[in-house]
Amino acid sequence: MSIIQYGFSLVVWRLLPSITTYTLRTIHLTFPTLLGRTSPPEGSPEWERHYSWLFNTLGGAYFLFTLSDALDVGTNYYQVLKIAPDADEQALKLAFRQFARRFHPDRVGPQGESFFIEIRDAYEAFKSPLKRFAYDRFGPDALHWSHCTTPSQFIHYGIMSSLGFYVVSSIVLVACTFLGHTHPVTYWRYLHLVFTAIYELVLVLSPVSAPMAPGTRPQLAATLFAAPGARSHTSALALAWPHRAAFQHVRLLHKLFISVQLALGSFAHAVLPAAPPLDGAQSAMIARARELGEAAEAVKRETDAHVNTLLHTMRGARSDATFPFTGAAPDAPPADDAVAALAAELEDVVLDARLRAESVRLGSVVEQSVARARRRHARQAKERALAEEVARVAAAERERAAAERDYWTAGGAYQHGNGSARGSPVGSPRRGVVGYIRGRSRSLG
Template structure:
């Protein structure tokens, strides 16, 4: 059920989170009043691509943590009894006796009798399983469901049932699903790596189930956990269960992040028609803004000239002063105009001093 909910979450949560984060990003990086990139524009698509990749990577990390947390919460027979993986039969029996003295239904009150009985039965099953060499071997590699395999007696029986009724059918269904989804056009990105991961995991699982010792990878992880004291050690069936869950999650992540990685990071080039259309739209907006500025300037000028309305002499005097101010402060102050005037005067006056700029 949790795996099904995880798949549903992968189908819509990254897109929702990407939209929210992109909106927040624009709110923090774009000043109020400045235009934001419009949906569909190259800049908008570039930002959405990068944010979506980040969201998928973070969600993948979260699903890995969640799967690991579920495994630790479920525990194992070793953690329930409080003994290490290397505990002997004598240590297991001694530990069970101490726990039985605490949790036996006869030792607890009537209110907790039902819970105590269930927990005591669980401890008894754990103790019996770990004290039987064949059952212990099967439990460590195939999980707690081996307790119900009553017809299995030897290690060969457990391994045969685990391989032919659990491992091979699981990977046959997984391979068929990948093949069918590939025919339907899904999961095209990284198809080779999907098959490689599936084959590698199948080989690893068969090797972990059939060998008397734990896999070297598991020993390395457990050594690292013990050295850092950051995580309880894994049993083979726990690592296999985690790998199966992560394989599905990684497949989904690849199907979403793959097309984004294949996209060019730079904005895509538009066609000539699109460029012309954008240019025309920009010119139209510029023309509209210019017309608005012209109307505003005319209105302001009319407001400034209102006191002189009806007085022709004052109006003419004001216009003359404005013309003189424009000539003195705008036209004559321009270096290019001054140089042009100097050149013109040099042509007219032969005796003009060298280097004159026409300002005499």
């Protein structure tokens, strides 16, 4: 596509929304006649749906038309001779002989002389592996680069010649971005440009299609992308068009880039709609976040100033050049007394911070220890009281047993008034002791 064609395509894409609106109005005027119902009003959801369908249909049809034009990259000398780009020298010689028998000026007349001379010159150039290497990558123009004598020189000169396309494309994209035409699709524009540049480098630096002359191999290409002797252009484009040379694939990439970029400008709102406007709560949240960020930045600057002042204080006497201690520190060594004083202060600060941090945990540990000690003392006192009471009761029981034993040993029996004898005297110590023990056990728990 020429510059005029690109300009025409740009105008069509810019006028496509207006064309769609006019066409949709014309169609809606025929609604009562064709469908028997009134057309939807402009701005209604049904109108917007019809507009989207029609716009996508017209835009898609025109985009396919531009793609069909972009796919036309002309023919190469290999296609004219009807051989593959990786044909060897014998196949090339045989193909040229067949071409000469068919298209020699003596057969076709003077009108085919210029075309025959062009193919003959190309055949003579192809006898040189270096010329063929250059033609595969940069097209017929490379056959006239007489100042290039090595593969690296051809690659360098060819890449520098292609930079103009990417420089102009980058300037246009940056200009569109800064002029206010920002959209989520802008990211994909730059990504497409980078992909095109990388793919072109892969095609240009691919291995040679025919053996090079001894001592003249393209070291950079063979080292970066494939082993020497591999088939050239083993890419997706080569699979689709196996008889095309690398320079034709590069032309296709450039034309596709321009066609896609022109289409993205119109399809952006349909494919990637803009983000909805923020409501009041979201705007307030964003404003608050910005305020917090500014406050954090102010705190950071203030902290940096204080730290800088403290560090400069360690450098000895201040000078007018660094006042108020926010500039570069002087070259004088640090004052020993200032360093010692600062170290002592820092030790006190660290110790105080540790004590404050440990105070809560230490206090809880002390309270728990005191509570456990009090419970242990109360339990021990209760056990001692119970042991003393049991010992006292046991002593009383022993005294009672001794009294009974003495009574029975004396051989007497206590006689009641009616003359009957009892086994123990009235008010026997045994019954009193047992009742006392039961009462004390209940009182002690």
